[in-house]
Amino acid sequence: MSGGVDSSVAAGLLIEQGHEVVGATLKLWGGVSDSGCCSVADVDDARRVAQMLGIDHHVFNYTEEFERHVVAPFVAGHAAGTSPNPCIECNRHIKFDLLFERAARLGFDAVATGHHAQVLERDGQHYLVRGADDQKDQSYVLGYLAEDQLATLLLPIGHMNKSEVRVHAERLGLRTWDKPDSQDVCFIEASKGREVFLRSRIKVTPAKIVDRATGEVVGETSAAELMTVGQRRGVLPGRDGEKRFVAKVDLAAQTVEVGRLEDVLISTIALDDVSLTFAHETLGEGTEVLAQWSAHGIPKKATLHAEPHWHLKLAEQARPVAVGQTVVFYRLNEPEIVEGAALVAAQ
Amino acid sequence: MTDILYFDHAASAPRRDEVVEAMARWQHGVVGNPSGSHRAAREARRAVEEARDEVAQFVGAKPGGVIFTAGGTESCHLAIAGVVNRHRRAHERTEVIVSKIEHHAVLDAAAMVDRDYDNVTVKYVGVDSEGIVDLEELESLVTEHTALVSVMSVNNETGVRQPLDGVNSTVRQFIANEAVTHTDAVAAAPWLHLPMTTAAIDMISLCGHKIGGPVNSGALVLRKDVALDAVTPGGGQERGRRGGTVDVAAAVGLATACRLIRAELADTNERIADYQQKLQSALSFLPGCRLTAPGAVKIPGTVHVTFEGLASDEILFLLDQEGVCVSAAASCSSGAAEPSHVLAAMGISNEQARGSLRISMGAENTEAEVDQLIGILAKVIYRLSE
Numbered sequence: 001m002s003g004g005v006d007s008s009v010a011a012g013l014l015i016e017q018g019h020e021v022v023g024a025t026l027k028l029w030g031g032v033s034d035s036g037c038c039s040v041a042d043v044d045d046a047r048r049v050a051q052m053l054g055i056d057h058h059v060f061n062y063t064e065e066f067e068r069h070v071v072a073p074f075v076a077g078h079a080a081g082t083s084p085n086p087c088i089e090c091n092r093h094i095k096f097d098l099l100f101e102r103a104a105r106l107g108f109d110a111v112a113t114g115h116h117a118q119v120l121e122r123d124g125q126h127y128l129v130r131g132a133d134d135q136k137d138q139s140y141v142l143g144y145l146a147e148d149q150l151a152t153l154l155l156p157i158g159h160m161n162k163s164e165v166r167v168h169a170e171r172l173g174l175r176t177w178d179k180p181d182s183q184d185v186c187f188i189e190a191s192k193g194r195e196v197f198l199r200s201r202i203k204v205t206p207a208k209i210v211d212r213a214t215g216e217v218v219g220e221t222s223a224a225e226l227m228t229v230g231q232r233r234g235v236l237p238g239r240d241g242e243k244r245f246v247a248k249v250d251l252a253a254q255t256v257e258v259g260r261l262e263d264v265l266i267s268t269i270a271l272d273d274v275s276l277t278f279a280h281e282t283l284g285e286g287t288e289v290l291a292q293w294s295a296h297g298i299p300k301k302a303t304l305h306a307e308p309h310w311h312l313k314l315a316e317q318a319r320p321v322a323v324g325q326t327v328v329f330y331r332l333n334e335p336e337i338v339e340g341a342a343l344v345a346a347q
Numbered sequence: 348m349t350d351i352l353y354f355d356h357a358a359s360a361p362r363r364d365e366v367v368e369a370m371a372r373w374q375h376g377v378v379g380n381p382s383g384s385h386r387a388a389r390e391a392r393r394a395v396e397e398a399r400d401e402v403a404q405f406v407g408a409k410p411g412g413v414i415f416t417a418g419g420t421e422s423c424h425l426a427i428a429g430v431v432n433r434h435r436r437a438h439e440r441t442e443v444i445v446s447k448i449e450h451h452a453v454l455d456a457a458a459m460v461d462r463d464y465d466n467v468t469v470k471y472v473g474v475d476s477e478g479i480v481d482l483e484e485l486e487s488l489v490t491e492h493t494a495l496v497s498v499m500s501v502n503n504e505t506g507v508r509q510p511l512d513g514v515n516s517t518v519r520q521f522i523a524n525e526a527v528t529h530t531d532a533v534a535a536a537p538w539l540h541l542p543m544t545t546a547a548i549d550m551i552s553l554c555g556h557k558i559g560g561p562v563n564s565g566a567l568v569l570r571k572d573v574a575l576d577a578v579t580p581g582g583g584q585e586r587g588r589r590g591g592t593v594d595v596a597a598a599v600g601l602a603t604a605c606r607l608i609r610a611e612l613a614d615t616n617e618r619i620a621d622y623q624q625k626l627q628s629a630l631s632f633l634p635g636c637r638l639t640a641p642g643a644v645k646i647p648g649t650v651h652v653t654f655e656g657l658a659s660d661e662i663l664f665l666l667d668q669e670g671v672c673v674s675a676a677a678s679c680s681s682g683a684a685e686p687s688h689v690l691a692a693m694g695i696s697n698e699q700a701r702g703s704l705r706i707s708m709g710a711e712n713t714e715a716e717v718d719q720l721i722g723i724l725a726k727v728i729y730r731l732s733e
Contacts, residue, residue: 056667060660061685064697105731106664 003045005169006114010156012172023050023057028066029187069093075201078225081251082324092144110152118158126150128338133161140295143328143341144277205251212259227256229322265317271310275343289329293321352671357707363559369603373596381593391595398602405605407542412569414585415598419533419554422567423452426529426550429575431460434494441467442492446480447692477643478507478693486517493526500535504689506649507640515547538646560604564597615710620647622717629721634732654702657731665727673706
């Protein structure tokens, strides 16, 4: 429970359904955040919601694990010129790994969260399905969940629109808990941003920005680690007036290459074999999927190939994808169903 | 509340009935301002001064040395910030020495003055593997600039007693200046005869709710005339050392708790020491259990152990399901169990500290409760160790 409306309503609905519910908040970040030192404000909100719902509430401390599985890899990834997604790593290693194990040890039958996604049971198999609210769908950040985890996961608000969730919140007397949805990385202060955080951990690399089309140096950046392959924001148009996109970040050479869209488009995405997770055994060589590589990105048709390394062949060219991002595969003929996920590898 | 087994006295002790009754008179209707001059004020002042006498006797100091505060944290803060502020204005350099195992009431006050003033430096003295302050290291840290040395009487997590006489002689032996000593006696107060154990120390911090008194009551007791600034000036109360109207009910509650502790000290110590023995030997049979600071002298009320490979969070959760109130010793304001700075200072690994558990008893606990606790603990630990 975060104290936000989604997890609060999720808890309230489960209680109404007759489940024996205990609230848990994970303390993940020990440093300063937007909600104060070690997220005390969020924990306070969650505790207050639990009190209003009349359930016990516990705070579990996972700061060490969070540092090890999420923050350190985030920093290391940037230092190596990749762009890991800390929220996905957190879901994968903390929420749906350590918390699931703990819940089982403590005698719970299921873990519930307020994510906007659904679990579908069909022929004894469990499938992760997109949330009913297109705008809020979080199936992407849960893409790594495996069958055994899905079997003990409850997502009580996944079939609702956000507005329905708010109606329930009001009905349950939780309407004061209309916190804005959290959007940002919890350990980075919005007012200071990624650069300040990274500078506190690593030496960032100043770099020249080179236009691929002309070979000219067109600018410079104080921290190349913050430039993500495929990004356009913050990149000036070329001399020809056309948009430019980040094509390549080379920390060793201290250069960031930008190019016109047609110069940077890709048609394959290499996948990190080790990270590849199949929700079911329906994926394999030649499977056609809908691939999505950002939280609210548009799924693109692609084919999965195993040789020589796992990779995706895109049906249409696309803007480049940064190494370290996660690609989630959705079923082609049932585009709501998640089939698996993998990290993007270097080409 | 029914059906709970309360073993978290070190976090907050049960409020004594006698305390509640004594305070009742000062919690409704006309309560004069003790600084005033009419009969209601005089009556209130008299209650405050009687309370002051009682607290002074509890510590073995003069009544004039008792400064009523709103709790242990404020007492420690006043001792540190008060002395440092006075000292730093008259000296070029001001050094403060605190132990690494102090409560955050002391550590954070020290960190604050260190941060805020260029001419103030805080030094930290370590402990050995039994959690006892290293007097040799302390000796090496004392200089002519030392203004204040603060070492707690008993550690609140481990229950280990600290060598206060040694602290005093170490400080006095090597410097001829006016260095002041302070001890946070919050964890010690329910167990030790303070007039004796803190006899060598200049300033003693007390907290009401750890001895069965009300929260928001406490005192800083000066054994000698220490020069300190008020941290909250205004009104000149408490001889100018703590501004703000004295809370008569809180002072009376604190004094009543002191009186009860003093009267029952020997009996309580004897009885609870038996329970401590019993608990320690029972726990030693549980898988992965290690007694913290096995060789140190401790107060009878605290049993601190670690369970190898287990997480405090999970032990506490299952104990809570059974109605047992204990703690993992250190918790942050979020309520989560924190890696303990005390155990870290003792050289205990983070890994081992993760499975720590503090059972803290008080005069109210019975042998039957201890037996129940042992049964439940065994069940929980075996379950998690499967």
